[in-house]
Each structure stands twice: as C-alpha cells, then as structure tokens.
Amino acid sequence: MTPARLLRPRLSLRYQHLQKLAVSTQATVATPSTPATAPSHHPSSLFRRNRGRVAWIVTALGAGVIAGNFISHTIAPPELPDAGTPGDKVLIADLNRRIDNEFKVKVLRGKCLGASRQLAGQQGGWVELVKDEKETEDLMNCLAGAKALGVQRLFWNREKETLVAIIFFGGSVSGWPGVTHGGMIATQMVEKIGIMAALMHGAHHQVSAAAAPQRLPGSGSHAKMMLPPGDVTEPEELSLSYVKPTYANGFYVVRVAPALPLDRDPADIIPGEPASGYHDYEATLETMDARILVKAKAKVAASKLQRAERKVEEAAKWTSDQFKQWMWPSRQQTSPP
Secondary structure, eight states, rough: OHHHHHSOOOOOOHHHHHHHHHHHHHHHHHHHHOOOOOOOOOOOHHHTTTTTHHHHHHHHHHHHHHHHIIIIIIIIOOOOOOOOHHHHHHHHHHHHHHHTTSSSHHHHHHHHHOHHHTTTTOOOOOEEEEOHHHHHHHHHHHTTTTTTTTOOOEEEETTTEEEEEEEEOGGGGBBTTTEEEEHHHHHHHHHHHHHHHHHHHSSSSGGGSSSOBBSSSSSOOBBBBEOOOOOOOOOOOEEEEEEEEOBSSSSEEEEEOOOTTSOOGGGOOOOOOTTSEEEEEEEEEEEETTEEEEEEEEEEOHHHHHHHHHHHHHHHTTHHHHHHHOTTTTTTTTOOO
C-alpha cells in the first residue's frame, strides 16, 4: 500500500455511500446511453397460481363420476319395468330383434328348412320348438318380461338327439350384482333337460312325426312344431358344476344331449330303455362364442309306458316254468311227503 493512501483521511461508511451515489449520477449524465429495457413482470394467471388445487379438484370429480356410474348401473341399477307394461313391451320387441339377428339362431333356422330331406320323404333333422301361448305357467309368468328371462329360441334335432336353446338372463335374476343367480341357472337347465326327455322318451306320439314347414308364431317358414303339452319331467338326480360366472343381461346357449358311455362308440349305441330305469343326460351352459360356463348331469326316470313295455318284453323271454313261477308262486311249491 502506498504512503499517500495511508496518509489519506478515512471516511465514514455513510459518507462513502453518498460519494458513490454522486459519482454514479455524474457518470450517467456525462455519458448518455440508450436506457436498458426493464424486464416486464406479467401477473401470473389464476390457473397457474392454483394448478395443484385445480388438479386435485378435477381428479376428485372424475373419481366421483366413475364411482356414481358404477353404483347406479352395476350395484344398484334402476328398476326395469314390470312385465306387460308399455315399457316392457318395447324392451321385449328389442330383445326379439336382437335374438333373431344372432348368428346361431340364423344358422339353426337355416338348418330347419330341410328341403332335401322333405323332397326325399325322410323324417328327422332340425326343427324349431314353439310354445303354445295359451298355456300358462305360474313360474314362467312370474319370470316373464325383459327384466327376467325375456325371450328364448328352442331347436331340436331328432337324429342327433340334441336340444339347443338360446336364452336370455335379465338383470332382475341376479344374485350378486351383475351375476345371474345359480338357482335360476339350475331351473333353466332342469327345464331344458325335461323338454329333452319328453321329446325323446315321452308318451306323446306326435313328437316322433315329421315336422313339415308351416307358418307358426315366429319368423320365416322353416320347420316348426309345438312343444310337448303338459309339465316337463323333472330329473331324479341333478349335479351342477359352475365353471365360470354367468353375467346378467346377455344371451347364452344351453345344449342337452344323452350321456353316452365312455367305452362305446356313439354310432353303435341303440337308444332304448336302460336297465336301471333312468335316462342320463348331459347339459352345458355356454356363451355365444362357445365358452362353457356351467356343466350339468341328470338322471330322468323312464315313463310309465316305457316301463310297462320293458316288463312285457322281459316276460316274453321267459319260459313256461318261469312264467308259472311268477304267476302262481304258491302252486309251484312242492308239498312235503
């Protein structure tokens, strides 16, 4: 440090600050320059200042809308109109249109035409089963309407011994929300198995006759026939296996066929009265794309007419001594000497 700087009097801090301001003012006046543009501070918008709050509000509103729609349409959907009301008739008309447009229904109705068989004078083939509207059933009336069973289409093949039904499960037959009740599924399986047993082994002789194409209630002029009259035969034994849940408000397929022995070829089996007096049937509930949801197996007792015929056939094979023993058992006993 130079001696001159050491001998210079020391100014106070306040005086030094004032001196710096005076020097800077003189330099600005002596050297005019283009004034610098001051940075512009735009006031922030309401959205930018509250972005976090707005994001939370939008998220909460979206979650509320989704939860409300789920509750109102799935857990607690609005009640459907009762059967027979104008609203129900509109829904039934829509269900009839939808089921007639299903691919499986169109294919089966196409098979019901059977023009080549009828020209050849052959019996058999596919026919559509039509229910007589005059017959009333308390259970079916309670489950009528779009909210319950809605509509169905039944098809039967005499040669292949197969019954195919396209049915509808409404929203009011649900046990768990959105899932069809297992008891309703079992009821439908039992009904279709009973119809199959009446068609194959019932006492109605009209069933085995050829169904010529005729205009019955329905669409088109394909082969149709009325369902067997009277109540269907309920199975003596029934076992069900629920593979997957069956959702409500949808169309499903029920297939019923005789249970064939595993150790025999189906072509070699001759239908007839089983030795046990029961007919075994297998049924499945499937989606429209052939995914199995429920499996069932049932035993249906033979009709009284069939049991009588079987006894007559067995009696015809007896010898005279066997017949006498069965007819007069007391006379055949030898008396002691």
